[in-house]
Amino acid sequence: MPACGGIDLGGTKIQAVIVDDDSNVLGSARRATPTAGGPQDVAAEMETALRDAAMAAELEPASLAGVGVGSPGTIDEAGNVSSARNLPGWTGTFALAATLSRALGCRVLVGNDVQVATDAEFKLGAGRLYDSLLGVFWGTGVGGGLILDGKPWTGRGGAGEIGHVVVEIDGAPCTCGRRGCMEAYAGRAAMEARVRHLHEQKGRKTDLFELMQERGRTRLTSGIWARALEHGDKLAVQMLERAVRALGAGIASAVNVLDVEGVIIGGGLGIRLGHPYAKLISDAMLPHLFADSRPPHVHVAALGDLGGAIGATLALRGLQTRERNRHESD
Amino acid sequence: MPACGGIDLGGTKIQAVIVDDDSNVLGSARRATPTAGGPQDVAAEMETALRDAAMAAELEPASLAGVGVGSPGTIDEAGNVSSARNLPGWTGTFALAATLSRALGCRVLVGNDVQVATDAEFKLGAGRLYDSLLGVFWGTGVGGGLILDGKPWTGRGGAGEIGHVVVEIDGAPCTCGRRGCMEAYAGRAAMEARVRHLHEQKGRKTDLFELMQERGRTRLTSGIWARALEHGDKLAVQMLERAVRALGAGIASAVNVLDVEGVIIGGGLGIRLGHPYAKLISDAMLPHLFADSRPPHVHVAALGDLGGAIGATLALRGLQTRERNRHESD
Numbered sequence: 001m002p003a004c005g006g007i008d009l010g011g012t013k014i015q016a017v018i019v020d021d022d023s024n025v026l027g028s029a030r031r032a033t034p035t036a037g038g039p040q041d042v043a044a045e046m047e048t049a050l051r052d053a054a055m056a057a058e059l060e061p062a063s064l065a066g067v068g069v070g071s072p073g074t075i076d077e078a079g080n081v082s083s084a085r086n087l088p089g090w091t092g093t094f095a096l097a098a099t100l101s102r103a104l105g106c107r108v109l110v111g112n113d114v115q116v117a118t119d120a121e122f123k124l125g126a127g128r129l130y131d132s133l134l135g136v137f138w139g140t141g142v143g144g145g146l147i148l149d150g151k152p153w154t155g156r157g158g159a160g161e162i163g164h165v166v167v168e169i170d171g172a173p174c175t176c177g178r179r180g181c182m183e184a185y186a187g188r189a190a191m192e193a194r195v196r197h198l199h200e201q202k203g204r205k206t207d208l209f210e211l212m213q214e215r216g217r218t219r220l221t222s223g224i225w226a227r228a229l230e231h232g233d234k235l236a237v238q239m240l241e242r243a244v245r246a247l248g249a250g251i252a253s254a255v256n257v258l259d260v261e262g263v264i265i266g267g268g269l270g271i272r273l274g275h276p277y278a279k280l281i282s283d284a285m286l287p288h289l290f291a292d293s294r295p296p297h298v299h300v301a302a303l304g305d306l307g308g309a310i311g312a313t314l315a316l317r318g319l320q321t322r323e324r325n326r327h328e329s330d
Numbered sequence: 331m332p333a334c335g336g337i338d339l340g341g342t343k344i345q346a347v348i349v350d351d352d353s354n355v356l357g358s359a360r361r362a363t364p365t366a367g368g369p370q371d372v373a374a375e376m377e378t379a380l381r382d383a384a385m386a387a388e389l390e391p392a393s394l395a396g397v398g399v400g401s402p403g404t405i406d407e408a409g410n411v412s413s414a415r416n417l418p419g420w421t422g423t424f425a426l427a428a429t430l431s432r433a434l435g436c437r438v439l440v441g442n443d444v445q446v447a448t449d450a451e452f453k454l455g456a457g458r459l460y461d462s463l464l465g466v467f468w469g470t471g472v473g474g475g476l477i478l479d480g481k482p483w484t485g486r487g488g489a490g491e492i493g494h495v496v497v498e499i500d501g502a503p504c505t506c507g508r509r510g511c512m513e514a515y516a517g518r519a520a521m522e523a524r525v526r527h528l529h530e531q532k533g534r535k536t537d538l539f540e541l542m543q544e545r546g547r548t549r550l551t552s553g554i555w556a557r558a559l560e561h562g563d564k565l566a567v568q569m570l571e572r573a574v575r576a577l578g579a580g581i582a583s584a585v586n587v588l589d590v591e592g593v594i595i596g597g598g599l600g601i602r603l604g605h606p607y608a609k610l611i612s613d614a615m616l617p618h619l620f621a622d623s624r625p626p627h628v629h630v631a632a633l634g635d636l637g638g639a640i641g642a643t644l645a646l647r648g649l650q651t652r653e654r655n656r657h658e659s660d
Contacts, residue, residue, distance in 0.1 A: 146587070148478060153479075153588070154589070156621075160589075161620040162586070164618070165495075165583040165587060167496055167497075168497075168498055169498055169579050178617060179617075181618075249496040249510075250583075253495040253496050253583055254583075256494045257476070257489065258489055259485020259487070259488045259490075259491075261486060287508060288511075290491040290508075291491075
């Protein structure tokens with residue numbers, strides 16, 4: 001089988017990989033997600049990221065078996081993506097699969113970003129040992145994916161919205177327009193909005209925005225948060241404590257309902273802050289767990305930043321295998 | 331097939347039924363759950379309830395194909411029940427199946443109370459139209475049961491604890507010892523403790539306790555709450571508004587994670603307050619639902635107070651059918 005490509009479309013970055021049949025990474029590349037413009041601009045950056053990854057693997061995009069994409073938003077079977085929050089100007093519907101397919105000269109399959117990343121951790125990563133797990137992707141927003149009884153659970157297509165579990169009725173405003181969601185405390189976008197307000201309006205001190213300027217960024221990336229924590233920046237520490245408290249309550253609520261074996265913490269912040277924070281989140285879950293004598297195992301996503309992109313390739317390979325089997329049985 | 335029996339062991343009442351092969355009810359009886367003593371006293375009342383139901387059906391308990399029991403607490407395969415909260419003196423382990431089997435002279439199978447009730451609504455009641463549903467049993471506590479893809483989902487044996495979804499970090503004290511659980515606002519035990527405190531310590535006016543005395547009760551039953559609401563008792567109305575707010579947030583959180591098709595509201599309060607409250611709960615979910623353009627359908631449990639007991643008979647019949655099939659294939 002020829003190699004195939006995968007793209008993870010995140011709120012902050014676009015990660016592309018080229019993998020062989022056994023999911024070995026032959027090449028990878030990363031681009032910042034545009035903060036202005038619209039879906040067309042985002043698709044152009046996705047194309048560039050994939051071309052860069054293909055070049056690193058010394059392959060032509062058109063020679064690939066196809067490209068899998070993990071995307072936020074609502075995705076239909078044709079790969080049209082609607083209402084992708086945290087992406088610029090993407091409130092309507094955009095033909096992402098068709099646009100990328102035309103640009104790259106190969107087949108493109110679009111799946112849900114957190115679901116493909118959860119599936120990758122289940123098949124190849126930190127969830128290999130479990131039959132049931134909850135993936136929590138802690139980044140710009142907080143997304144979730146479920147594996148129950150060895151299979152993805154997607155409900156009516158919208159399951160896994162763990163970021164919008166309510167941890168405080170009438171609590172903090174969320175970027176989704178509601179109040180008191182877990183993401184309103186733990187999502188990087190919400191944390192940035194709050195810390196900016198506290199710094200600019202309330203005069204609270206923090207080095208976060210200086211670090212951002214030093215690094216030539218326009219947003220507080222996971223790396224900037226991690227750096228500020230290393231410095232002992234008080235406001236950053238406080239914001240992260242608040243985030244962990246919310247994550248503990250929200251994830252424990254989901255575990256109380258589902259009683260899964262494992263919880264995988266991924267996403268930009270989850271990967272960057274790593275094991276020490278997975279442990280803090282696990283500790284923050286404990287006071288809320290009904291079955292607290294046997295809490296679920298909490299792990300950091302083993303595939304790291306590449307999990308989403310590798311997961312997208314698995315979804316594509318899975319579809320192609322099903323099509324081949326159907327063809328052979330005809 | 332001979333008739334079989336079912337017992338639903340609730341925090342306030344014990345409901346027994348005798349049903350034929352098609353789940354037609356041949357006889358039923360109800361007893362108050364003891365508020366003092368221990369598991370042995372509870373088992374004695376369960377025996378009496380089942381004997382009364384059998385008498386109404388003109389059958390001897392020993393002639394039944396068996397008796398299914400829906401119980402709170404942790405249940406092992408032999409029908410031993412541990413840590414049944416909301417039941418008197420039941421902190422340890424009690425051999426409920428063996429005790430009842432000896433007393434009634436027939437086989438006894440013990441299952442989880444809310445899971446068998448959810449299964450009954452799925453097979454015979456308000457959940458018949460759905461492949462995925464969440465049962466919410468709003469009574470002394472708030473329990474939950476799940477059907478996903480047409481099958482019960484029990485996780486590692488402890489799934490469905492929707493009553494302990496956190497709706498307010500560091501919120502109201504719950505009867506489980508934790509804080510901010512949905513049950514801490516909506517469970518009848520928690521509501522009674524709070525209204526007693528407000529009445530006796532804070533001088534808040536309410537007719538709830540007079541109604542209780544008039545009816546010769548020692549607890550605020552669902553009927554007493556319903557009566558006080560009819561009278562427009564201000565404190566009762568306020569407590570129920572608080573309960574509905576918590577139910578709305580907690581159930582919406584579970585729906586955000588699972589995206590089920592239907593929600594069934596059962597339990598003593600759920601059944602007694604009926605459709606108007608199911609509508610209020612549905613309305614209270616809406617501001618917290620991520621996919622608010624297609625909220626799940628919310629129904630009152632169609633099997634009413636008998637759902638748990640009928641569900642327990644279904645679990646027994648299911649086991650007997652599996653045993654028969656296994657025997658025939660030997």
